[in-house]
Structures are given as structure tokens and as C-alpha cells.
Amino acid sequence: MTISDQKAFDSILSMAQNMLRLASERSKTPITPEMIEKELRKLSIVMEEDFALVDPDALSEELIRRSSRTVGDNAILFSRDDHIPWLDAERKKNWNYWRRYSEYMEPRIPWVALDALDVATDEILGQLEDPEREGAWDRRGLVVGHVQSGKTGNYTGLICKAADAGYKIIIVLAGLHNNLRAQTQIRLDEGFLGFATVSDADELPSVGVGKIDNDVSVRPNAATNRSDRGDFNTAVASKMNVSPEQRPWLFVVKKNKTVLERLLYWIRNRAANHTDPITGRKLVTNLPLIIIDDESDHGSVDTGENVVDDDGKPDLEHDPKTINRLIRSVLHHFSRKAYVGYTATPFANIFIHDKGETQEHGPDLFPAAFITNLAAPSNYIGPGRVFGSASSTPENLPLVRPLANEDFESWMPPKHKNGYRPRWQGEDKVPETLAEAVRSFVYACAVRKLRGQGNSHSSMLVHVTRFTSVQAVVVNQVAEYLRDLKGRYTRGIDLTDLRSQMQTEYELKFAPGMERIRDALVQEETLFTPEWSRIEEVLPEILSDIRVREINGTAKDALDYSENEATGLKVIAVGGDKLARGLTLEGLCTSYFLRTAKMYDTLMQMGRWFGYRDGYLDVCRLYTSGEMIEWFGHIADAAEELRQEFDNMVAAGATPKEFGLRVKSHSTLTITSRAKMRNARAMQLTYAGDLLQTIVFAVGQDEVRRNYQAADRFLQALPRPLPLNKQHYVHGSQQWHGHLWREVPALNVVTFLREYRTHPASFRVMSPLIADFIEEMNNGGELTTWTVALVGKDGSLDDLPHSLGGYPINMLQRTAVGEHSDRYSIKTLISPRDQAIDLTESEWNAALELSRRTWRNDVDRNEGKTPPEEPRGPQIRRILGEGVPSQGIANRRDRGLLTLYLLDPSKADQRLSEPNRDPFVAWAISFPSSTSGRTVSNSRYVGNSVLWGAINEWVD
Structure with missing residues (x-):
């Protein structure tokens, strides 16, 4: 086109x-x-x-x-401290910057997304202060989005509205690298400034919103430009003078010591108009400031020690780390200011100490004013949909291609040094799996061309090492393989075997995979699968167009998407840290990812494959290790649990300072860098309000039999059960098969847990610790009696019934995830509805009402497109723990729920399918929430300063 x-x-x-x-x-x-x-x-x-x-x-x-697109509801925690509500329809009249940005975005995104952007930016701006308000004020907040979900578009809209409202100084902190800063500048040129900030140009051409409204009298001022060297510098600073009457100024700067020091010098010596008579600090009182901190968890967080003293009071002499100190100093030189951090991985931000403050630099960047959780549009593809979550197990889709260690380790060992030269089978070439990934990218480009998307950008990511010298070797190997493909197809030499291989691969693997992905994830799109003959026709052209680029601090290559807008750039990008965060790979189709960073936030940010893939999701492929797939699944769980806790706090009307955040830890991964977690503490946390489920099992026959016998003894010691359909209340849409016991003494449950052996790799569920916790709660009169259910699969002719404790039950079938010789791992065990077993009708309805109130219609959280028809687990546990006094519903903290299941061993490994093999015994425990504060020694969670401060108050 x-x-x-x-x-x-x-x-x-x-x-x-x-x-x-x-x-x-x-x-x-x-x-x-x-x-x-x-x-x-x-x-x-x-x-x-x-x-x-x-x-x-x-x-x-x-x-x-x-x-067909939908966008869920955002959730926001906010504080009214020193805040005067101000944003209404009257105040928004004649806003020009937002009007033209809205018009600019109309053809680019669905109208529901544009409406959602309008609502979200209003919500955020409304939590800031009216820039026309006199006197000193300070608002600091955090906006949490999803990886690659359009945060730049959100804060561009916020900037437009802030400028319309009267904010005069707008500073965007745009990453740590020049190319990311330049990319952000280009986006803001198009969405806010309206002109291309070309360096040393006599006339600045109109772009983006400037083509909608080219009135130069309303053009904002730009203190930086779009070149790689266009950051704030002394030459620009010496010429800049501002006054309240001028149009707003935009600064797009790196989080860099030299750059921020230049900016701070300019503020003190050119912008300041007042000196504090007590402190001598120079102040800007006539220009309201807004700072947008993109990727605010990266570079901005203070990693220094001793933010507070032994009494929990701020250490006013504390010396923050450089970038944090300079950002806070910029804020501290303005009497009227707002700070908004944006991130998809808030793990570091929530560990900022809420009481951190110094005399010289002012308060730390804790989001005391508000935290906003943005919902993802329905066409967003994020970790919840790619890897699933504890509450949702996706089909094993060809979107993700697991790599075994032998597929890559001899070529790129996990631990290698700078200067290492990768070899595959002794030769200077790519491994077979990377060659397959390159061919996958070629198929993707060909399919897109045949669908009329040939002029759209298409990218492939190769991210296998952090060392630039090793990346250079990989670039040469990938380029050589691509040259070989191109040479054979353009010259027709030695083509027979290659053509046969690619045709077979496309027809038997790639094309069927496209159809499976469409069936599972693509809605309201008509996408066709081209025949191989049509693919082959365009292969020579596709192979000629693809370029291999090295993207790192020493390479000269750049991803010049804007210069190839008419024809579309087809690029294989090989890199490391510069590809790991923030930098957008347009039209990303294929990823080959081996980096083994071990931090939640780093791994999630490396997920460049998340985002929007309208019209070509079915051709996307991610090649990565089985271990990485498991890690991403755990991180998706931890992020979802954090969002659920956030939703509960919103429903309770909490403020950010009341939001005690905890993040689920991992035996191998760390949540964020240890320096950023100085204010975090491993918690001796309660299991109250948790759902625990066994998902890792030993496969040795002795271990399986031991656990089977423990469960068998446990049930045999109980009186005869009721059928599971004899519960207090069974909703019409629900049905169970199995057996139910009520009023089971806690001693029986504790004895079972001490006899049952969880696998050593089960870092989340350790039965001895859970038994300890139940006994600790019993000391306070909680969890004293239990409901126990033996739950089976719906019966069918294909089922082989088994028994446990002498009671017949059909085994569940759970597909193994990952390839492990020592264990059988599954994604999830319990069905969400099983947590509703034996609720009363009033409890069931109360939990459903709470589930609907906390539902956000966020597709990446696998919540469904419509409000829930059945109560969800977290809300059930909360209702049982708190009750609803206004409705006459008392809490039931004295009762826990234990559900038992038998798993078909043939699903773990075909070698385990012999007739007399014992099934795996699996169980789940649903704990009601509690305010008792009772804990056991367990570091499953790490808490922020708000949470462990509250726990200290409980102890006191």
C-alpha cells in the first residue's frame, strides 16, 4: 500500500x-x-x-x-491528602493538544481503545493537582501497565492533557540508552509536539498531530531532539529562557548522571525564580512541573542503605544513589510538581520505602498519591495468555516452541565469557533450532505478504548473550545462514533437499500450528493459510528483503523503521541489553531467546514478544528453553496475585500507604535486584487467604505409593461421607462427582500433611510447613474443623475408575509441562469452582457479588469477557475470612477446605501407564483470610515496608 x-x-x-x-x-x-x-x-x-x-x-x-475489541476497567488506589479535586468537563473545554492527539489516534486504534485512553488519562490527571492551584503541592503516583501494551501511548495522552491544563515543564525520563530515548522523542514529536525535532534544520517539518493542526502558534517548545545525540546539553541550555506566559516545554532525557546534572544546573540557574529564605534552596514557583518516568523501576529506584533509622524514622542525612538523587532533586526545586512513574513490572517500585526522605533531596519516589492498574485490551497478548496462570492452563500451543538443553547448550552454554566463540557440532554456524527459527520468520514474512501486509514491518529477535563480542559472531552466523537460503532460492543451486525440507516443515508443522493458534487465541479475524506453492513464489523476494542487524552499544546498525515506513523493514535483530527493555521491535514475529536472567522484572521486560499482533498472531513463534517457560509461568502467577491483592484493596477503598504489598518469591529467581530490595523483607507470612495446590510430584513408584497410602489411611479414618452433591448449596450451573466430609478435626488433616511428602522442587507448597501453620492457627481457635472433598472427573465410558480410602473415584487427567526425569509437573490442579464446595447460598452469592466488583475485564488475566457467573477463589476466601455482617454472614475462619484428587499416571509419562500403577495423589487447600497475624517461618513471600510495618504493629 x-x-x-x-x-x-x-x-x-x-x-x-x-x-x-x-x-x-x-x-x-x-x-x-x-x-x-x-x-x-x-x-x-x-x-x-x-x-x-x-x-x-x-x-x-x-x-x-x-x-469486536473490548477494554477492561482500570483499578486505582488513591490518597486525598492535600488534594483538591479539579478535573471536570468545564475545565476540559477548548483543550487543543488532546483534541489533535485523539484525532491522530482515531485511525490507529479501535474507538473503544481510544475511549479507554481518554478515561485512563483523565483518571491519572485528575489524581495530579490542578497546575493553576497556588501554593506548594506535590503528587507522586505509579501507573502499572502490561509489557508492550501501549504505555507510551498512554503517557503521550497524559502529556497532551497536562499541557492543555497548564503544566509548563514536562520532563520525560526515557530509559538508559540513546536509541530508546530517541525512539521516545520520535513518538512524542508525532503525538504531542507536531513537528520533527531534526537537529540543525532551518525548518522543522510537521509530523503526526502537526499535520492535523499546523498552527505554529500552539507548538510546544522542544528542549531535546530526535537524533541519537539529541539529549539535553549545555549548548541548548544556554539559549533557553522560560516564563509562565510561554507554551509548554518538553524535555526527553536519558536517566544519565551527566544529562540530569545539566538539567538540574539549568533549573537552578535559569529557571528558578525564588530562593527559600530558610534553606537557601532555589525554587521554581511559577512553572508547574510534571515528570513522566518511563520504565520507572529501571534506574530510578534508590538502592542505598539505611533509608530509615532503627526507629523507622527517615534518615534525613541518607545519601541516595545517583539517578534517584538527581530525579528527586529536580522535583525538590519546584514548589508545584507531579511525578508519574510508568512500568509493567512494578516489583522494584513497591519496595521503595514509604517513609524515605532527606532534607536535601525531598521525599523518595514512593507513589503515595495513587497507583493505577491499567487493564489490557482484548487483543493484547501477554504472559497470562502465552504461558497461562495458576487459574488458567492454556493448551500447549505452537506459539511457544520449548527447547531442550541439547538443542543449544553446546553452541551457547548458559555460562560463557566475553570473547567466547559459539560453535555448533564443531562448525561456525547456527544450531538447528536457530536455523528452524529463521525459516519460521521467513514463512511469517511470506504469509504476511500474501495477506497484503508486505509493506508492514516484520522483525525477529535473537537474544542469546549479553556480550557484544559474542553477539557479533551470532550476527555473522545468522547472516551466513540467510545468505545460503537466499543463494539457493535465487540461483536454484542445491535446492532440491532444501525445498523438500521447507515444504514438509511448512505443511506439517507451521501451517497446522497457525490454525491451532487461531482457534485458541484469534477472535473476529478472518486469516487464511496460504498454500505452499504461493509461499514458494514469494520466497526469493522475501529472502532478499531480510536484513540482519546488530543492536548493542557498539554497533552502528539501527532499527530505522520510520525511514522504511513505505516498504516495511524486515529485520533479524541480534542483541542484548538494548533489546531487553523498552525498545520496540515493530511487527515482531519470531523470537529466539536463551538469556537466563534470574529476576522477575528483567525477564518480563525481555518479553518483547508480548503486545498486539492483529492480523499475524498465528505466524508468531517463541523459541526458548523449557526452564524459561516454567519461570515465565511462575512470574505470571506472581504478577496476577499482586493484581488480585490490588483489586481487593481498591474494593476496600485503601490508599497506597495502606497497601501492604507482598510478592511471591521463588527458589531460583529473584523478584528484582537485591539492591532494590533493601527495604523488602522475607516475611514470616500467614497462609491465610491463600490457595495452595500440589503441582509437582515424584515419579518413583515408592514415593507415589507412599503418598497414596497416606491419603488412603487419612480417608479410612473418617466416618462415611456424603455424596458431593449434598452440599449446603449447589448452584444450578455447578456439578461435582465425589465424596464430602464435614467437621473433620484439624488433627486428622495435620497428620495427613506430615505423612504426605511434597517434592523438593515444590518451593511453593511444603506440607510440613503447612501443617505447622494449621497448628499455629489452631492456637487462636482458627482452622479447627475442616471440610474434606474427594473430587473426581465426570464419568465417561473411557474412564477407568479407581478408589481411595475404599471410595470409588475417576482419575483426573493433567498433561505434563516441561521435560523432567525426576518429576511430573502440571500447570494447575484445582478447578476454580472447587473452592466453592460446601458454601451456603448466602456465602456463594456474597462471593459472587465481590467477584463481580473486582472483575476488570482484563484479557491477559484470563478473566473472560463478561462478569463472572460463579464466585472466584480469592473472593470466596475473603468472604469466609471476613464474613458480611451487614447481610448476617458470619466469618468461618474456623473452617479450612481440603480437596483431594487422583491423577492418571499415564499423563505423566507413557512408561507409567502399566495397569497396576498407583495414581498420583494431589491435593489443594483453600484457607479463609484472617486478621490474626499468626505466622510460620516461611520465606515464600517478600513484603514491602508498608506490609512489614503493619505486621510489626500486630506484634506490638
């Missing part, structure tokens, strides 16, 4: 979206394909010239896709 064709397409799309929105509002009905066709017919008459340049079917398909 040419530039003029694209312009016509966007123009029609924008107009059609507005017409459809109005038609839907008038008729109070959802948008339908028939409605789309009707509005397009109207437009074809009034926009005849534009319609002559576009494909009407492509327009219709794009509008159908957009009309």
Missing part, C-alpha cells in the same frame, strides 16, 4: 469509526457487519476519490475487527 493509499484508508477508517459509534449509540445495539456495510456505502459516495484507492473488503474486515 502506497503512502497515499494508506492516507486514504486511514481517512475512511476514521470517518467510518465515528459514524458507526453514533449509529450504535442511536440504535442502542452492538455494531454488526451489516451496519458496517451500510455506513461504508454512505462514505463511498462522499469520499469517492479515497475509495478508489483502497480495498473495500480490507476496510470492512478492519472495522469488524475493531468493533
Whole structure:
């Protein structure tokens, strides 16, 4: 599609979206394909010239896709301390920067996403202070998004509205590297400034919003430019003078000591208009400031020691680390200021001490004013959908290709030094799996071309080492393999075997994988799978277009997407840290990822493959190790648990300073760098409010039999059970098969847990510690009696019934994840509905009502597109722990729920499928929440200063 064709397409799309929105509002009905066709017919008459340049079917398909999108509700914790509500419709009249940005985004995102952006930026701006408010004020907040989910678009909208409202100094802290800073500058040139900040140009060309409104009188001022060397410098600073009457100033700067010191010097010596008579500190009182801290968990967090003294009071003489100190100092020189951090991985931010403050630098960057959790649109593909979560197990989709250690370790060992030269089978070449990944990328580019996306950017990521010298070798190996493919296809030499291999690979592996991904994840899109003959026709052209680029601190290559907008850049990017955070790989299709960083936030940020893949999700592939897949699954669980806790606090009306955050720890991974966790503490935490489930099992016959016999003895010691359908209340949509025991003494449960042996790799669930915890709670009169359920699969002709304790039960089937010789691992055991076993009707309804109140319609959290019809586990546990006094529902902290299951051993390994093999005994425990503060010695969680401060108060 040419530039003029694209312009016509966007123009029609924008107009059609507005017409459809109005038609839907008038008729109070959802948008339908028939409605789309009707509005397009109207437009074809009034926009005849534009319609002559576009494909009407492509327009219709794009509008159908957009009309199906949804965006969930954001959640926000906020404090009203020293805050005056100010943002209303009257205040927003005649806002120009937001109007043109909104118009600019109309053809680029669905209207529901644009509406959601408007709402989210209003919510965030409303938590800041009115820039016209007199006197001193300070608001600091945090916005938590999803990796690669559009945070830049969100804060660009916020900047536009802040400028409209009257903020005069806008500073964007844009990463640690020049190319990321330049990328951010380009995005803000297009979305806010309206002109390309080209260095040393006589005339700055209009771009983005500037083409919608080219009135130069409203152009903001730019203190930085889009070149790699366009950061804030002394030459620019010497010429800059600002006053309250001028248009807003935009600074896009790196988190770099030299740059921030220059900026601080300029503020003190050129911008300051007042001197504090007591401290002598120079102040800017006439220019309200807003700082946007992109990737605020990276570089901005103070990692110094002794933020507070032994009494928990701030150490006013504390010396913060450099970047944190300089950011705080910039803020401290303004009397009216706002700070908004943006991140998808808030693990480091939540460990900022809430009481940190010094005389010289002011308060730390703890988000005391607000924390906003942004919901993901329905077309977002994030860790929850790629790797699943504890509450949702995705089908093993070909989207992720697990690599065994032997697939890569001899080529790229996990531990290697700078200067290492990778070899595969003794030769200077890529391993077979990386060659397969390159071919996968070639297929992806070919499919996209045949779908009419040939002029769109397509990228492949190769991220296997942090050493630039090793990356250079990988670049040469990948380029040589690509040259070999190109040479054979363009010259037809030695092509027979390669053609046969690629045809077989495409027809038997890649194409069926596309269809499986579409069935599982793609909605409201009509994507076709081209025949191999059509793929082969375009292969020579595709292979000629692909470039291999090295992206690191020493390479000269750059991802010049903007310069290839008309034809689309097809690139294989090989790199390390510069590809690990923030830098966007446009049209990312294929990833080959071996880096074994062991921090939650670093790993998640390396996930460049998350994001939006409209029109080509089915051709995307991620090649990574089985261990990495398990790690990402754990991190997805930890992040989701954090979001659930956040939702509960929002429902309770808590403030950020009341939000005691805890993050689930791991035996191998760390949550963030140890320096950033100086204010975190391993907690002797309660299991109250938790769901624990066994998901790792020993496979040795003796170990399996020992656990089976322990469960068998446990059930035999109990009186005869009731059928599971004899619960207090069974909702019409629910059905169970199995047996139920009530009023089981805690001693029986504790004895079972002490006899049952959890696997050593089960770092989350350790039965002796759980037994200790139950006994500790018994001392306070809690968890004294238990409901026990033996739960089986719905019966069918294919099932082989088994028995436990003499009671018949059908085994569950759980597919193994990962390849381990010593254990059988599954993703999740318990069905969410099983936590509702033996609730009363009033408890069931109360938990459902709370589940609906905390539902965010966030697709990456696997919540579903509609409010839940059944109560969710966290809300069930909360209702049981707290009760609902206003509805006459008492708490049931005296009762725990233990559910037992038998797992089919043939699903662990075909070698375990002999007839007399004992099944695996699995169990789950659902603990009601509690306020007792009773704990056991367990470091499963790490808590922030708010949480362990509260625990200290309980102990006192």
C-alpha cells in the first residue's frame, strides 16, 4: 500500500469509526457487519476519490475487527491528602493538544481503545493537582501497565492533557540508552509536539498531530531532539529562557548522571525564580512541573542503605544513589510538581520505602498519591495468555516452541565469557533450532505478504548473550545462514533437499500450528493459510528483503523503521541489553531467546514478544528453553496475585500507604535486584487467604505409593461421607462427582500433611510447613474443623475408575509441562469452582457479588469477557475470612477446605501407564483470610515496608 493509499484508508477508517459509534449509540445495539456495510456505502459516495484507492473488503474486515475489541476497567488506589479535586468537563473545554492527539489516534486504534485512553488519562490527571492551584503541592503516583501494551501511548495522552491544563515543564525520563530515548522523542514529536525535532534544520517539518493542526502558534517548545545525540546539553541550555506566559516545554532525557546534572544546573540557574529564605534552596514557583518516568523501576529506584533509622524514622542525612538523587532533586526545586512513574513490572517500585526522605533531596519516589492498574485490551497478548496462570492452563500451543538443553547448550552454554566463540557440532554456524527459527520468520514474512501486509514491518529477535563480542559472531552466523537460503532460492543451486525440507516443515508443522493458534487465541479475524506453492513464489523476494542487524552499544546498525515506513523493514535483530527493555521491535514475529536472567522484572521486560499482533498472531513463534517457560509461568502467577491483592484493596477503598504489598518469591529467581530490595523483607507470612495446590510430584513408584497410602489411611479414618452433591448449596450451573466430609478435626488433616511428602522442587507448597501453620492457627481457635472433598472427573465410558480410602473415584487427567526425569509437573490442579464446595447460598452469592466488583475485564488475566457467573477463589476466601455482617454472614475462619484428587499416571509419562500403577495423589487447600497475624517461618513471600510495618504493629 502506497503512502497515499494508506492516507486514504486511514481517512475512511476514521470517518467510518465515528459514524458507526453514533449509529450504535442511536440504535442502542452492538455494531454488526451489516451496519458496517451500510455506513461504508454512505462514505463511498462522499469520499469517492479515497475509495478508489483502497480495498473495500480490507476496510470492512478492519472495522469488524475493531468493533469486536473490548477494554477492561482500570483499578486505582488513591490518597486525598492535600488534594483538591479539579478535573471536570468545564475545565476540559477548548483543550487543543488532546483534541489533535485523539484525532491522530482515531485511525490507529479501535474507538473503544481510544475511549479507554481518554478515561485512563483523565483518571491519572485528575489524581495530579490542578497546575493553576497556588501554593506548594506535590503528587507522586505509579501507573502499572502490561509489557508492550501501549504505555507510551498512554503517557503521550497524559502529556497532551497536562499541557492543555497548564503544566509548563514536562520532563520525560526515557530509559538508559540513546536509541530508546530517541525512539521516545520520535513518538512524542508525532503525538504531542507536531513537528520533527531534526537537529540543525532551518525548518522543522510537521509530523503526526502537526499535520492535523499546523498552527505554529500552539507548538510546544522542544528542549531535546530526535537524533541519537539529541539529549539535553549545555549548548541548548544556554539559549533557553522560560516564563509562565510561554507554551509548554518538553524535555526527553536519558536517566544519565551527566544529562540530569545539566538539567538540574539549568533549573537552578535559569529557571528558578525564588530562593527559600530558610534553606537557601532555589525554587521554581511559577512553572508547574510534571515528570513522566518511563520504565520507572529501571534506574530510578534508590538502592542505598539505611533509608530509615532503627526507629523507622527517615534518615534525613541518607545519601541516595545517583539517578534517584538527581530525579528527586529536580522535583525538590519546584514548589508545584507531579511525578508519574510508568512500568509493567512494578516489583522494584513497591519496595521503595514509604517513609524515605532527606532534607536535601525531598521525599523518595514512593507513589503515595495513587497507583493505577491499567487493564489490557482484548487483543493484547501477554504472559497470562502465552504461558497461562495458576487459574488458567492454556493448551500447549505452537506459539511457544520449548527447547531442550541439547538443542543449544553446546553452541551457547548458559555460562560463557566475553570473547567466547559459539560453535555448533564443531562448525561456525547456527544450531538447528536457530536455523528452524529463521525459516519460521521467513514463512511469517511470506504469509504476511500474501495477506497484503508486505509493506508492514516484520522483525525477529535473537537474544542469546549479553556480550557484544559474542553477539557479533551470532550476527555473522545468522547472516551466513540467510545468505545460503537466499543463494539457493535465487540461483536454484542445491535446492532440491532444501525445498523438500521447507515444504514438509511448512505443511506439517507451521501451517497446522497457525490454525491451532487461531482457534485458541484469534477472535473476529478472518486469516487464511496460504498454500505452499504461493509461499514458494514469494520466497526469493522475501529472502532478499531480510536484513540482519546488530543492536548493542557498539554497533552502528539501527532499527530505522520510520525511514522504511513505505516498504516495511524486515529485520533479524541480534542483541542484548538494548533489546531487553523498552525498545520496540515493530511487527515482531519470531523470537529466539536463551538469556537466563534470574529476576522477575528483567525477564518480563525481555518479553518483547508480548503486545498486539492483529492480523499475524498465528505466524508468531517463541523459541526458548523449557526452564524459561516454567519461570515465565511462575512470574505470571506472581504478577496476577499482586493484581488480585490490588483489586481487593481498591474494593476496600485503601490508599497506597495502606497497601501492604507482598510478592511471591521463588527458589531460583529473584523478584528484582537485591539492591532494590533493601527495604523488602522475607516475611514470616500467614497462609491465610491463600490457595495452595500440589503441582509437582515424584515419579518413583515408592514415593507415589507412599503418598497414596497416606491419603488412603487419612480417608479410612473418617466416618462415611456424603455424596458431593449434598452440599449446603449447589448452584444450578455447578456439578461435582465425589465424596464430602464435614467437621473433620484439624488433627486428622495435620497428620495427613506430615505423612504426605511434597517434592523438593515444590518451593511453593511444603506440607510440613503447612501443617505447622494449621497448628499455629489452631492456637487462636482458627482452622479447627475442616471440610474434606474427594473430587473426581465426570464419568465417561473411557474412564477407568479407581478408589481411595475404599471410595470409588475417576482419575483426573493433567498433561505434563516441561521435560523432567525426576518429576511430573502440571500447570494447575484445582478447578476454580472447587473452592466453592460446601458454601451456603448466602456465602456463594456474597462471593459472587465481590467477584463481580473486582472483575476488570482484563484479557491477559484470563478473566473472560463478561462478569463472572460463579464466585472466584480469592473472593470466596475473603468472604469466609471476613464474613458480611451487614447481610448476617458470619466469618468461618474456623473452617479450612481440603480437596483431594487422583491423577492418571499415564499423563505423566507413557512408561507409567502399566495397569497396576498407583495414581498420583494431589491435593489443594483453600484457607479463609484472617486478621490474626499468626505466622510460620516461611520465606515464600517478600513484603514491602508498608506490609512489614503493619505486621510489626500486630506484634506490638
